[in-house]
Structure formats: structure tokens, C-alpha cells
Amino acid sequence: MIPLDPVPRPIDHLPGRGAADLIAIADRSGTLDFAGLEQAVGQMAAFLASQGLKAGDRVASWLAKTRTACLLPLAAPRAGLVHVPINPLLKRGQVAHILADSGAALLVTQPARAATLEAGDVPASCRQVFEDAVFATDVMLPSAADPQALAAILYTSGSTGRPKGVMLSHANLWLGAISVAHYLRLTPDDRTLCVLPFSFDYGQNQLFSSWAAGARVIPLDYLTPRDVIKAVDRFGATTLAGVPPLWGQLLEADWPTETANTLRRLTNSGGALTARMVSDLRRRFPQADLYPMYGITEAFRSTYLDPALVDAHPESMGQAIPFAEVIVVGADGHRAAPGEPGELVHAGPLVSLGYWGDNGRTAERFRPAPAYFTSGGMAVFSGDEVIEGADGLLRFVGRADEMIKSAGNRISPTEIEEAVLAGGEVAEAVAIGVADARLGQVIAVVARARGDPADVEQALRARLRRDLPNFMQPAHYHWRDALPRNANGKLDRAALKAEVAR
Structure with missing residues (x-):
């Protein structure tokens, strides 16, 4: 388990943490060690810096889980730019909205994807470049950016309306990586199978937290649960993250015992696991620690349940992760008593910078932390109703608007x-x-x-x-x-x- 490092720094320093002979990426193209990762990030950053972009300009990417997709989240901030990853499953209308809303100056994509776009989808002020061209012979050194500077804009899924962009700083991403790597007890021996989209906050964090621990990542675009099982077997994956619908599909699939026992760690986000699903996962993957987690993009992760407590408290979302202060706030603003439902409020350095270009919605969700919080500054009011038990464990009740x-x-x-x-x-x-x-x-x-x-x-x-x-x-x-x-x-x-x- 890596030690907690509370000093935020530019996110692009992450690849240098692993030893040079450790593998950083393994995929169908082969492997890339940490020295190679550092060089590739530097070359990609040098290319971006040569494109005549201004500091703070947005670089969007619409890619499958290629090497370029893995490196851009580090390369763009190193070049003083802001990365805007677009989910590869989105269609042209949604892509057009994100490009226009973010004011992207450059879109990195692939020829087949570009061919699906129509006139007007890409703003006139945004240039397109294909991913194969995004490298230079020069190598840009790690940045000395202000940790509070904007590094990325992640667009929410848009299930309740137009996707909105959440602004994340270098510090948000760095401390999120250290926090997750710490409580998941990641080590250089771990191999993280990345099946979640890199445009999803936790999907992207799997890259950063794994590299912070010196572990390797295995990016995977899958079509069926069988593809996931085969990748676990082929690459010897030890860590797998999912959302409840994916766990349901994987539990219905046929897992060879030896392959299932390869996994040491299962992590869940994007919705609560049911008690039955917890029981089924524990039975199917007896060698794996199960980490139920809760988080919102506006504050990255918020809570996790220690695996040692999962069997006794399968309904719980746990307690605050490192660097987070999470408190249940009652309807009139008081701190809710144990057993009293209230809104989950998250404060501390993982709280994002708000919504891109939307001061009104930012003011609704991001407000000064109540006086009884230890953390100062802004807090994010989640809109989720939870209950804290006498045991200090939190339990999800539901979205206030649902x-x-x-x-x-x-x-x-x-x-x-x-x-x-x-x-x-x-x-x-x-x-x-x-x-x-x-x-x-x-x-x-x-x-x-x-x-x-x-x-x-x-x-x-x-x-x-x-x-x-x-x-x-x-x-x-x-x-x-x-x-x-x-x-x-x-x-x-x-x-x-x-x-x-x-």
C-alpha cells in the first residue's frame, strides 16, 4: 500500500512514480514500461504544445481505449491545456454538444469516428487531428503548473438532460489517485483491467491510481461479458472495477474457477450493490476483496466500505475516503443525528471547481461548507439522501429528485x-x-x-x-x-x- 501524500502536485508527474522496469500498460499491442510511458507522454505533450494553442485551451478526445486515450489525460495538462474526454459510445449529436459547450480548440479522434460527423458538428474554431499523428520527436518535461489550475473537464452522462462539464484541477486528480491507490492497497504487482470509459471519473482514475502505485493498466473495450473473462485470464488481471449492471452480466456468465480466483480486488461505483449481488459476488470471487464505493463526479469518490465489513454490512456505502470530509446534513442545515436522513455533503480538496460555463448550476450545488465541517472552502451538496448509522457507516436512501x-x-x-x-x-x-x-x-x-x-x-x-x-x-x-x-x-x-x- 502506498503512503498517503497530502501535497498536491501537477497530475502529469504520475508516470514517474513507478520503477523503470515495471510495466505501465499492457494491451494487444504489447507492453510499455514506466520509462516508455514518461517518454510517450512527453512526446505527446510536445506535439500539443506545437499546435499554436493557448494555455488553458481545451483538447477533446473521442477515442476507443487506445494508447493515445491512455496518455492524453496526462499529456494535455503537461502542455498547459485542458483535456476533455468524450465517451466513445456517444453519437454525433452528443459529441457536437460537448465540443461546442467546452469550446474545444482541438479534437483528437480516429478516421472512422470522424466520418460519422456531419457539417457543423465540429465548430469552425476546432481543428481535427487523427491520433496516429499526435506524437513528436521532442520530449516536454513535466510541468510546474499550479495544482489548483484546471486540468480536465469531464462531462456527465446526461441522463437527466444535456451533459454538463465538471471542472477538475490537477490537485483533484492527483489527490484522487493517491486516495484510491491507498485505500485499495494497490501495489506494483497489481494489474488493473480498465473496462469503464476513461470519460467516466472513476474510469479515468483507474489509470492514475494504478500508475501512482506502480501497477499496470490493461485497457479493454469489450462487447460481451465473455470478453472481460478472457482478458482477466490472458493478462492475469488482479483488479476489476464495474457498475451494477455490468456485475449482473458478469455474474450470469460462466467463469472458470482458476480465472475467477485471479482477481484480488473488485470495486463498484455508479450505483449501490444490492445485498443479494454482494452475496453473489463474494461467492463467485472468493479470493477477491470487494470494495463498494460511492461518489459523484463533482467530488470524485466520497466513500468506500472496507472489505472486512462487507459481509456484515452489505447495504452500506461505508465512510469517507482519504482527503474527503463527508457529513449528512439535515433539511434545515444542521448536522443530522444518527438514523436521521439527510443530504450527503462533501468537503475537502477533492471537491471540483464547479461546472464549466454554468455559474448558476455551480452556485446551486457548490456552497460554503457549514461551520461544523473541519474543512473550509466550498462543499458540494450531492442531492443524495443518506443515513448515518450509530456505527458511523453511511447507507444510501436515494436521489432526492427520484x-x-x-x-x-x-x-x-x-x-x-x-x-x-x-x-x-x-x-x-x-x-x-x-x-x-x-x-x-x-x-x-x-x-x-x-x-x-x-x-x-x-x-x-x-x-x-x-x-x-x-x-x-x-x-x-x-x-x-x-x-x-x-x-x-x-x-x-x-x-x-x-x-x-x-
Whole structure:
């Protein structure tokens, strides 16, 4: 486990942390050691510096998980520029929005992707360059940038509207890397299989935290769960991060015992794991430590649950990660008492710089930390309702704007979903509040059944009548062969809500 380093520094210093003979990247093209990584980042930064861009200009990338995609998050800040990664799953309309909103001056992409863009998608002020050209013979040395300077803009998935850009400083990215590498106990022997998009905050952090620990990364674009299993086997991956829908797919796949036992560490983000899923993961991967985590892009990671506590507290999201101060704040601004629901508020050096070009939304979410916080400065008010137990562990209740309000009761969609999934009749489920003239809202569940939907619904309704009070009983079930996902692999609740409301 690497020691905590509380001194923020420019993010592009990360590759130099590993020993020269350790492997930094392993993929289908071969391997690259840390000395080679340092040289490649310096060459890419030198190319960017030669393009006539001004300090602080935005460099967007729309790439699969290529070497260039791995290096640009370090090379652009080294050149005094701001990196804007675009999820490779996005389509031209979404790409056009991000390019225009960020004011990107340069787009690094691939010929096949560029061919899908139409006239006007790329602003006239933004030049395109293909990734094969983004290298120079010169090598730019690491920067001496102010750690508080803007280094990256990460656009949220946009499931609740237009994607918005979260501004991250060098310090945000550096301290996030050190924090995660520390609590995950990463070592130079580890091999991180990177399946999450690099445009996703935790997907990108997998690069930085692994390199901070001297570990290697294995970038993988996958089509099926079988691709992930084969990569774990081929590269001897020890660490795998996922979101709940991906874990559901991987649990349904056939894992050879030897391959499953290769993994030492499973980390979850992008949604809470159900108790049943925790149990299934622990059974399928008995050699692996399981790290449930919670975070928002506006503050990167916020909490994690120590693996030693997972079996006893599978419903918990844990406690604050290093460098984070996380407190539950009541409706009137007081510190919530144990057992009292409130909004999770995050303060400390991991809090981002706000939303790019949107002072109004920044002012709504980023406000001075309450006086009882130890950390000064700005805090981010998450909009998520949580409860802190007497044991100090936090438990997720739900998004404040997703709570279902029926007959005067506030109902957590998460609690309904956990109950639906607990019996094993259903593979995936999303609970939604639907307008009702008499009750205000009733509960609708959109789900993927294991078996004939009619039989599953009959069994499910019978079980939930035993397990849930009357006001929490779903009124409607909508059965689907597949549930929609957004570009980060999360279940697309906004799309389902719009569909069910029609």
C-alpha cells in the first residue's frame, strides 16, 4: 500500500512514480514500461504544445481505449491545456454538444469516428487531428503548473438532460489517485483491467491510481461479458472495477474457477450493490476483496466500505475516503443525528471547481461548507439522501429528485429495487414513481425476468406482499428483454421514466 501524500502536485508527474522496469500498460499491442510511458507522454505533450494553442485551451478526445486515450489525460495538462474526454459510445449529436459547450480548440479522434460527423458538428474554431499523428520527436518535461489550475473537464452522462462539464484541477486528480491507490492497497504487482470509459471519473482514475502505485493498466473495450473473462485470464488481471449492471452480466456468465480466483480486488461505483449481488459476488470471487464505493463526479469518490465489513454490512456505502470530509446534513442545515436522513455533503480538496460555463448550476450545488465541517472552502451538496448509522457507516436512501411520494409516504426506489431483486426472480429492475390522481404517485417496476414474465410477476407479487408494507407494493410491472443503459453503463433511469410515463 502506498503512503498517503497530502501535497498536491501537477497530475502529469504520475508516470514517474513507478520503477523503470515495471510495466505501465499492457494491451494487444504489447507492453510499455514506466520509462516508455514518461517518454510517450512527453512526446505527446510536445506535439500539443506545437499546435499554436493557448494555455488553458481545451483538447477533446473521442477515442476507443487506445494508447493515445491512455496518455492524453496526462499529456494535455503537461502542455498547459485542458483535456476533455468524450465517451466513445456517444453519437454525433452528443459529441457536437460537448465540443461546442467546452469550446474545444482541438479534437483528437480516429478516421472512422470522424466520418460519422456531419457539417457543423465540429465548430469552425476546432481543428481535427487523427491520433496516429499526435506524437513528436521532442520530449516536454513535466510541468510546474499550479495544482489548483484546471486540468480536465469531464462531462456527465446526461441522463437527466444535456451533459454538463465538471471542472477538475490537477490537485483533484492527483489527490484522487493517491486516495484510491491507498485505500485499495494497490501495489506494483497489481494489474488493473480498465473496462469503464476513461470519460467516466472513476474510469479515468483507474489509470492514475494504478500508475501512482506502480501497477499496470490493461485497457479493454469489450462487447460481451465473455470478453472481460478472457482478458482477466490472458493478462492475469488482479483488479476489476464495474457498475451494477455490468456485475449482473458478469455474474450470469460462466467463469472458470482458476480465472475467477485471479482477481484480488473488485470495486463498484455508479450505483449501490444490492445485498443479494454482494452475496453473489463474494461467492463467485472468493479470493477477491470487494470494495463498494460511492461518489459523484463533482467530488470524485466520497466513500468506500472496507472489505472486512462487507459481509456484515452489505447495504452500506461505508465512510469517507482519504482527503474527503463527508457529513449528512439535515433539511434545515444542521448536522443530522444518527438514523436521521439527510443530504450527503462533501468537503475537502477533492471537491471540483464547479461546472464549466454554468455559474448558476455551480452556485446551486457548490456552497460554503457549514461551520461544523473541519474543512473550509466550498462543499458540494450531492442531492443524495443518506443515513448515518450509530456505527458511523453511511447507507444510501436515494436521489432526492427520484424519491417516490405515494399517499404521503416518501419511498426510496433503491429499497424497492433491492426487495424486487432479493428473491432471484428478476435479473435487473428499476423502480419509478408514476403519477396517480388518488395517491399522487404509484410505484412502477421495469425489469428483466428470469423466466416467463407472467409466472415471475405472480411469484414476485406474492413474495412482496409478505416482505413489504402495503404502501410500498409496486402497482405496475413492465417487462423488458433488456434495460437501456447510458454511455457509462449505468441503467438509464431517465429514459425508462419517460417511457413509462407515456
